[in-house]
Amino acid sequence: MYIYKYLAITLAFVSVISALNNGLGLTPQMGWNSNWINSYYLITYSWNYFACNINETVIMETAKAMATNGMKDAGYVYVNIDDCWAESRDKNGVIQPDSNTFPNGIAYIADYVHGLGLKLGIYTDAGTETCAGRPGSFGYEQIDAQTYASWGIDYLKEDWCNTGSNQPLSRYSIMSQALNATGRPIFFSLCDWGTDNPWEWGPTVGNSFRTTGDIKDNWASFMNNLNLQIPITSYSQVGGWNDPDMLEVGNGGMTTTEYISHFSLWSILNAPLIAGNDLRNIDQTTLSILTAPEVIAVNQDPLGKQGALVRSYNGGLQQVWAKPMADGSRVVVLFNTDSISADIQLEWVDIYVQNTATMTVRDLWARSDVGQYTGSYVSLNVPSHGCAMLKIY
Numbered sequence: 001m002y003i004y005k006y007l008a009i010t011l012a013f014v015s016v017i018s019a020l021n022n023g024l025g026l027t028p029q030m031g032w033n034s035n036w037i038n039s040y041y042l043i044t045y046s047w048n049y050f051a052c053n054i055n056e057t058v059i060m061e062t063a064k065a066m067a068t069n070g071m072k073d074a075g076y077v078y079v080n081i082d083d084c085w086a087e088s089r090d091k092n093g094v095i096q097p098d099s100n101t102f103p104n105g106i107a108y109i110a111d112y113v114h115g116l117g118l119k120l121g122i123y124t125d126a127g128t129e130t131c132a133g134r135p136g137s138f139g140y141e142q143i144d145a146q147t148y149a150s151w152g153i154d155y156l157k158e159d160w161c162n163t164g165s166n167q168p169l170s171r172y173s174i175m176s177q178a179l180n181a182t183g184r185p186i187f188f189s190l191c192d193w194g195t196d197n198p199w200e201w202g203p204t205v206g207n208s209f210r211t212t213g214d215i216k217d218n219w220a221s222f223m224n225n226l227n228l229q230i231p232i233t234s235y236s237q238v239g240g241w242n243d244p245d246m247l248e249v250g251n252g253g254m255t256t257t258e259y260i261s262h263f264s265l266w267s268i269l270n271a272p273l274i275a276g277n278d279l280r281n282i283d284q285t286t287l288s289i290l291t292a293p294e295v296i297a298v299n300q301d302p303l304g305k306q307g308a309l310v311r312s313y314n315g316g317l318q319q320v321w322a323k324p325m326a327d328g329s330r331v332v333v334l335f336n337t338d339s340i341s342a343d344i345q346l347e348w349v350d351i352y353v354q355n356t357a358t359m360t361v362r363d364l365w366a367r368s369d370v371g372q373y374t375g376s377y378v379s380l381n382v383p384s385h386g387c388a389m390l391k392i393y
């Protein structure tokens with residue numbers, strides 16, 4: 001047995017750096033992203049659902065689905081357009097949407113989305129071109145920020161393709177200042193794939209920052225992105241969140257059990273809950289995972305302390321992840337990465353509770369109390385690649 005202890009699980013956690021003071025990101029963002037990745041990167045990165053096949057109809061139909069299928073009520077608010085929306089710049093340098101796929105312009109979509117009680121996000125790149133070869137924001141940060149604000153944009157994701165020898169902190173700072181100068185609250189999501197340790201400086205310029213390469217819809221990719229969070233959990237904080245990439249729930253590459261683990265762990269990590277599936281044709285099982293109220297409440301807890309791996313054993317195949325909550329309780333995910341089912345034991349000492357204490361254990365997926373226990377609790381027969389998500393209070 002070996003034990004991991006990270007500052008993120010302690011109640012005396014002290015932020016490493018001051019977060020960007022733009023009043024946004026008080027809890028991790030929740031929404032949907034159309035997500036595009038250049039086919040050049042397909043072997044390495046995620047294609048997700050829509051790829052470059054986005055247009056105003058897809059975005060508006062998705063927004064309508066989110067507003068009516070229970071996701072908006074569950075807390076999902078951002079409808080984000082990824083790469084491939086931009087076409088060119090006019091003689092004044094103002095970026096222009098693709099006239100074929102967005103013939104009515106972006107402000108038209110923003111008005112529609114706002115009318116549903118949702119918010120609209122858009123994509124740019126810190127380089128000269130986006131990953132898809134569309135116009136980037138390099139040298140146009142101020143004019144782009146003002147343009148986005150005039151359109152009614154609420155969220156900006158800035159990628160890191162075609163940036164040459166530039167440094168992420170420098171370029172992202174320029175856009176961050178430009179966004180704040182507009183006077184419009186615009187959530188700023190940084191995406192340099194964790195290549196320059198953005199967790200060390202990201203909170204000073206953005207509200208979230210990618211800590212990994214793009215996720216794929218398979219178990220190995222999910223586990224890779226999860227494991228990369230283990231040493232950096234102490235950097236996430238209110239206003240500036242570690243981002244291990246979007247959710248793959250519902251895209252078909254993993255089992256329901258694996259998707260439940262994916263959603264449970266992203267929730268305890270305070271990761272952004274950004275769906276990447278087709279919400280227009282969502283099945284009930286996927287919807288029930290994405291809208292699980294007590295699991296989402298863990299992610300959205302106002303204390304804002306990211307969960308951490310506090311114990312693992314049997315060669316790391318069984319894991320205990322935990323985080324403190326604003327109400328004084330603890331939430332744990334007992335995670336079985338093995339190929340067979342396993343019993344996983346939680347010791348109160350893992351979560352800084354005296355082993356003589358009697359605590360109530362609540363199953364957050366079942367939304368019911370399991371019972372009261374003293375010193376420890378064992379979750380029996382946790383399925384392969386499955387988990388138990390519990391609140392201890």
